[in-house]
Amino acid sequence: MRDGRVDLSHGAGGRATAQLIDEIFRPAFDNPFLDQGNDQAAFDVPGGRMVMSTDAYVISPLFFPGGDIGSLAVHGTVNDLAMSGAQPLHLAASCIIEEGFALSDLRRIADSMGRAARDAGVAIITGDTKVVERGKGDGIFITTTGIGIVPPGLELSGDCARPGDRIILSGCIGDHGVAIMSLRSNLGFETEIRSDSAALHGLVADMVRAAGSALRLMRDPTRGGLAATLNEIAQQSRVGIMIEEDAIPVREDVAAACELLGLDPLTVANEGKLIAVVAPDEADHVLGVMQAHPNGRQAALIGRIVADDQRFVQMKTSFGGGRIVDWLAGEQLPRIC
Amino acid sequence: MKHIDEYRDGALARAMAAVIADEAQPGRAYRFMEFCGGHTHAISRYGIEDLLPDNVRMIHGPGCPVCVLPIGRIDHAIRLAERGEVTLCTYADLMRVPASAGHTLLKAKAAGADIRMVYSTLDAIRIAEAEPGRQVVFFAIGFETTTPPTALAIRLARRKRLANFSVFCNHVLTPPAIRAVLDSTDVRIDGFVGPAHVSTVIGTDPYAAIAAAYRKPVVVAGFEPLDVVQAVLMLIRQINANRHEVQNQYIRAVTVEGNLIAQREMADIFERRPWFEWRGLGELALSALRLRPEYADLDAEWRFDIETVPAADNPACECGAILRGVKKPAECKLFGTVCSPDMPMGSCMVSPEGACAAHWTYGRFRDAANAGAESALV
Amino acid sequence: MCLAIPIRVEELLGDDMARVTLGGVSKIVSIALLEDVRPGDYVLLHAGFALTRLDPDEAVRTLALMREAAVPGMPVAESVGA
Numbered sequence: 001m002r003d004g005r006v007d008l009s010h011g012a013g014g015r016a017t018a019q020l021i022d023e024i025f026r027p028a029f030d031n032p033f034l035d036q037g038n039d040q041a042a043f044d045v046p047g048g049r050m051v052m053s054t055d056a057y058v059i060s061p062l063f064f065p066g067g068d069i070g071s072l073a074v075h076g077t078v079n080d081l082a083m084s085g086a087q088p089l090h091l092a093a094s095c096i097i098e099e100g101f102a103l104s105d106l107r108r109i110a111d112s113m114g115r116a117a118r119d120a121g122v123a124i125i126t127g128d129t130k131v132v133e134r135g136k137g138d139g140i141f142i143t144t145t146g147i148g149i150v151p152p153g154l155e156l157s158g159d160c161a162r163p164g165d166r167i168i169l170s171g172c173i174g175d176h177g178v179a180i181m182s183l184r185s186n187l188g189f190e191t192e193i194r195s196d197s198a199a200l201h202g203l204v205a206d207m208v209r210a211a212g213s214a215l216r217l218m219r220d221p222t223r224g225g226l227a228a229t230l231n232e233i234a235q236q237s238r239v240g241i242m243i244e245e246d247a248i249p250v251r252e253d254v255a256a257a258c259e260l261l262g263l264d265p266l267t268v269a270n271e272g273k274l275i276a277v278v279a280p281d282e283a284d285h286v287l288g289v290m291q292a293h294p295n296g297r298q299a300a301l302i303g304r305i306v307a308d309d310q311r312f313v314q315m316k317t318s319f320g321g322g323r324i325v326d327w328l329a330g331e332q333l334p335r336i337c
Numbered sequence: 338m339k340h341i342d343e344y345r346d347g348a349l350a351r352a353m354a355a356v357i358a359d360e361a362q363p364g365r366a367y368r369f370m371e372f373c374g375g376h377t378h379a380i381s382r383y384g385i386e387d388l389l390p391d392n393v394r395m396i397h398g399p400g401c402p403v404c405v406l407p408i409g410r411i412d413h414a415i416r417l418a419e420r421g422e423v424t425l426c427t428y429a430d431l432m433r434v435p436a437s438a439g440h441t442l443l444k445a446k447a448a449g450a451d452i453r454m455v456y457s458t459l460d461a462i463r464i465a466e467a468e469p470g471r472q473v474v475f476f477a478i479g480f481e482t483t484t485p486p487t488a489l490a491i492r493l494a495r496r497k498r499l500a501n502f503s504v505f506c507n508h509v510l511t512p513p514a515i516r517a518v519l520d521s522t523d524v525r526i527d528g529f530v531g532p533a534h535v536s537t538v539i540g541t542d543p544y545a546a547i548a549a550a551y552r553k554p555v556v557v558a559g560f561e562p563l564d565v566v567q568a569v570l571m572l573i574r575q576i577n578a579n580r581h582e583v584q585n586q587y588i589r590a591v592t593v594e595g596n597l598i599a600q601r602e603m604a605d606i607f608e609r610r611p612w613f614e615w616r617g618l619g620e621l622a623l624s625a626l627r628l629r630p631e632y633a634d635l636d637a638e639w640r641f642d643i644e645t646v647p648a649a650d651n652p653a654c655e656c657g658a659i660l661r662g663v664k665k666p667a668e669c670k671l672f673g674t675v676c677s678p679d680m681p682m683g684s685c686m687v688s689p690e691g692a693c694a695a696h697w698t699y700g701r702f703r704d705a706a707n708a709g710a711e712s713a714l715v
Numbered sequence: 716m717c718l719a720i721p722i723r724v725e726e727l728l729g730d731d732m733a734r735v736t737l738g739g740v741s742k743i744v745s746i747a748l749l750e751d752v753r754p755g756d757y758v759l760l761h762a763g764f765a766l767t768r769l770d771p772d773e774a775v776r777t778l779a780l781m782r783e784a785a786v787p788g789m790p791v792a793e794s795v796g797a
Contacts, residue, residue: 187456191740246347256338256738260760262689262718312702319562320347320354321384323699329678338738340721340757340769343778352785359787375718428762457763459745482719485748486764534719537759537767559777560719567781589774590759590767599748599766 006101011131020129024103028110029093029117033125041125043090046149053080054145061183062109062139066176066194069142070112072271075199076222077144078120082201083218083274085156085208086148091117093144094128098137109140120199122146151208158236160216165305166283167243168276170203170290171196171298173226174254177268181261189260193253198272203295207276210289214282220274225267227325229275230313240308243325245318247302267328277305340589344561345383353566354388361573367393368525369572370662372515373532374401374690375560381695383562393569396524396662397695399514400532402479402507403430403688404660405615408648410507411436414476416643417505418442418450423641424468426461427476429454433687437648458490465494465502474637475504482534484508484626485599488606491628491635505637506627509613511535512543513624519551521618524663528572530565531557533587540595544583552581559587606632614647616684617660656683659692666696667704673697719761721769724754735760 009016026034033041057073067075074091081088093113097106117124124144175196182191200220207215221229226248234241250258250265258265272295278286283301290296303315313325361367371377377397380386386395399405411434418425425442432443432454446452451471455461458475465473477487487504494502511532519526531544536557544555554575558568568586575582585591606629613625628636650656654676655669666672666685676682678694685691689698724746726734731747735758746752746765758765 188460189740189742193740252338253739256740259338259341259720260722260737260740260742310702314702317383318347319345319383319385319388320350321387322702323382323384324702326678326698329698338721339723340774349781349785353781356785356787457745459763482761482766485766486745486762489745489747489764534759534761534766537719563781564777567784570784586777589770589777596748596767598750602748 004103006097006099006103006106006131008099008131008133011097011129017129024107024110025127025129028107028114029124030114031123031125033123039126041090043125048152049150051081051084051086051148051150052145053077054143055080056141056143058138058141059180060138061180062105064183064195065179065192067197067271068109068112069140070109071116072197073142073144074113074116074120075197075271077146078122078199078201079220079274081146081148082199082204083156083220084148084150085154085204085215085218086150087205088120088122088146088148088201091122091124091144091146092126093124093142094130096130096132096137096141098139099131099134101139106140116199120201153213154208154215156215156217158217158219158233159238161233161237161239161277161305162216163239163305163307164280165216165277166280166301167241167303167305168278168283168287168290169226169248169300169302170200170274170276170296171272172249172251172254173221173270173273174250174258174265174268176271177225178254178257180269182257187261189257191253191257193251193257196270196272198295200272200274200295203274203290203293206289206293207286211278211282211286214279215286216277216279218274218276221270223269224328225265225269226275227264227266227313228327230325231327233275233277234311234313237305238311240306240311241303241313242306243303243313243315245315247300249298249300266325341561344559344563346563350388350563350566353563353570357393357566357570357573358390360570360577361390361393362577363392365392367527367573367576368396369393369528369530369569370396370398370518370526371530371565372398372400372511373530373535374404374688375533376530376558376565377401377692377695378690379560379562379565381699384699385562385565388566389569393573396526397659397692398518398662399615399617399660400480400511401685401688401690402483402509403434404656404684404691405509405514405617406434406478406507406684407614407616408436408650409614409645411442412440412648413643413645414505415440415442415445415450417474417637417641418445418452420472420641422472424451424453424464424471424473425476426453426455426464426473428478430688431476431478433681434684435681435687458486459493462490462493462497462499462502465499466497469501471501473502475502476507477504478507480509480511480532480535481538481603484603484607485538485596488602491606491632492602494635495632503635503637503640504628506607508607508626509615510609510624510626511539512547513621514615514618515547517615517618517621517624518661519547519553521661524661526553526662527576528554528556530568530572531555531583533558533560533564533590536587536591536595538596538599540593541583541585541591542593542595548581548583554581554584556584557587557591559590616650617657651682654683656685656693659685666693667701669693673701719759719766721757722760724752724756724758726754727752733765735765
């Protein structure tokens with residue numbers, strides 16, 4: 001296919017659309033379902049409880065250190081499935097592309113999606129492509145939907161945390177958000193920090209095997225960071241949370257970037273980390289299992305669930321005093337004050 | 338991180354806190370105002386008050402330039418931004434401050450005004466150079482820490498003969514504000530924790546007259562939590578010895594005379610306004626800056642035919658009393674009910690260093706405890 | 716409006732600009748408010764400008780004073796007044 005740009009004919013459903021799918025998406029996603037060339041994918045469903053999740057990816061910039069919108073779209077939905085304890089089964093992807101988008105970029109993104117899916121042991125088995133007029137879309141928007149199967153007997157949910165349970169964080173926080181901010185030209189800082197975007201279902205499989213029913217819930221701290229996730233859990237389970245700042249792993253360069261921008265690392269987005277709430281007797285065991293996995297090497301016990309009608313998330317600061325960890329208010333803006 | 342981590346040492350903090358508890362005389366109350374919003378933020382964010390004995394209390398002062406900016410000036414900035422030819426450049430801190438009718442720069446931007454967040458005045462200059470068709474207005478706020486960067490931008494604009502750059506100047510001065518607090522407040526203040534980075538610019542010298550006239554000790558403190566704790570100890574020792582001197586805890590960054598280059602730049606470019614309205618403190622004489630007449634061509638108040646219209650605060654908003662240290666955030670009826678960081682009614686809540694925002698974000702769990710609510714820990 | 720960070724000067728870039736680094740993150744900032752800045756100096760960075768140089772000897776003295784202050788009953792050499 002000649003190098004060039006996406007135009008409205010690529011979304012019209014005719015020959016140009018077929019060509020786009022044949023020359024870019026099908027080879028990138030590479031699976032027998034797509035090769036059949038139908039509008040849907042038919043498959044047998046193994047027995048058990050099914051989980052479904054969907055997410056739209058509108059990130060800008062599209063390409064960043066450690067990933068791109070394509071790999072993010074795969075990892076994000078795989079992780080949403082994994083947070084219920086499920087192993088991902090199949091993915092679907094729909095792309096809305098802006099007229100004028102470079103085909104070379106589209107190819108790069110599709111290849112990245114295919115690679116991320118293969119590495120996660122899943123395939124993108126069906127999808128859709130639309131093209132909107134120039135100015136009506138920010139380059140490309142991707143929505144991925146996934147289904148998975150939950151092991152029998154596992155019923156993780158955000159309202160399952162109980163006083164006494166321990167909280168485990170799978171690794172360093174703040175990498176993704178800082179990596180993205182470093183690309184905003186008006187902030188002008190240079191760094192080697194990369195997004196932590198990763199598929200966590202392998203880590204989750206090990207955790208589920210090790211913990212069984214001692215695992216109460218898992219959640220990934222994406223937008224709004226660790227602060228948002230802990231507050232969500234506190235609200236859903238109607239409990240309080242106590243964490244220790246010293247226990248929370250943060251890379252030195254991420255901490256430095258946050259100092260420079262006046263950001264709290266607790267509120268910065270992550271794309272390859274999870275929080276697990278575990279019954280106290282099994283916490284050390286689960287922690288060990290996580291640390292043995294490549295996606296959990298820096299896993300740490302960061303706190304515990306407590307009874308609290310006010311549902312505060314409290315933190316003992318590294319300095320010794322106390323503070324709460326609140327949701328980020330509004331959009332994350334760097335400050336100079 | 339060097340020059341940062343050493344001053345966050347929790348073990349050292351606890352040891353110093355024990356000495357403070359020892360030296361604070363029982364039955365005597367020590368009330369210290371930290372003037373600078375950055376100190377307010379640090380005290381809340383590290384929970385420093387937890388380390389102090391009950392009879393040593395910190396009162397949050399008005400050193401938050403976002404908080405003391407009157408609504409009328411933000412309305413003025415929004416009206417500038419809404420002019421088709423204007424690109425308003427601003428620090429991010431100002432984007433969500435509520436002006437008249439709950440309007441904000443963020444909302445104006447969403448409605449199509451060309452408003453751009455910048456990290457530095459130099460970014461605004463770069464935008465003016467890159468877009469000669471736009472009228473770039475820099476919304477300048479801040480105490481003496483932030484004024485030299487504006488001065489340098491004005492000098493640069495003059496040197497580059499930029500016809501499309503101007504400054505909407507709202508710079509304010511620290512010593513008049515400290516005097517205004519001491520003159521007006523009905524809350525006893527025993528001493529001041531002096532601002533860290535303002536003092537790197539103006540030096541410790543300007544505080545001497547204040548300490549002598551009002552007979553209150555002033556300790557200029559660094560920004561890290563151990564700096565604040567050490568400054569509190571130094572204040573307690575002065576009070577116990579009936580002294581009221583200026584002391585410098587931040588010796589690694591602050592000198593008696595300050596940054597003379599920065600002071601010269603400020604004196605060259607700016608002059609004191611006869612009067613300026615401060616939120617919470619009223620009209621203060623010789624407390625704020627404007628561009629000198631020879632720089633009038635770079636002054637947005639001359640270039641654009643817009644007047645500041647004074648606007649009243651929400652009558653239930655207690656930002657004024659809170660800025661003077663007379664009330665605490667939890668004593669404002671709007672706190673946590675109508676007013677929160679998601680929906681701020683006043684500037685104390687929207688600025689991260691405002692007393693209300695700091696209390697909401699880091700400290701409001703203590704209100705629940707103080708009110709006797711149950712909070713059983715397992 | 717005081718958020719200022721201690722940061723190390725890596726390289727002078729001419730035209731009163733310098734590259735500074737903190738914990739592996741670097742920025743290009745103005746040093747127009749200071750004289751005689753050298754690579755290796757630590758400066759306080761605020762809104763894209765270096766405001767003052769950090770005095771390493773006074774930093775050492777500050778930490779020593781803090782450690783002394785943490786010992787009960789030990790009289791502390793007062794730091795410089797105005």
